[in-house]
Amino acid sequence: MPLHSSPIDGAPMRTIRRYGIEIDICPTTGGVWLDRGELEKLIEIIREDAAAEIPSRARLRRGDDAFEDDGERRQGRMDRKSRLLDLFDF
Incomplete structure (x- = not known):
């Protein structure tokens, strides 16, 4: 399940999907999370x-x-x- 807000700064997360992998990205810190x-x-x-x-x-x-x-x-x-x-x- 994708993250809705960054655990670092609470910013709304952006989710991208490539090669069958879903990546949650914090647009402000650049943090990356994988499910x-x-x-x-x-x-x-x-x-x-x-x-x-x-x-x-x-x-x-x-x-x-x-x-x-x-x-x-x-x-x-x-x-x-x-x-x-x-x-x-x-």
Whole structure:
């Protein structure tokens, strides 16, 4: 259940929903609160994103020429904002 007022200063909370996670935000202090189970969802997003990056990192360490020649694909990954950063971009 979302908070209606900030426990810090009593200001009305703002609720945003991203990637199935509901985040309560105090607009004056910037405090962030998660409901029960939301932290576990956040951890799962981090795990999924990290698992998706493992093959890319392994190819970079190996010096895979096919990977290095594919500049468009590599640039796409560099431009892509992580879901974690996107989640807290408010």
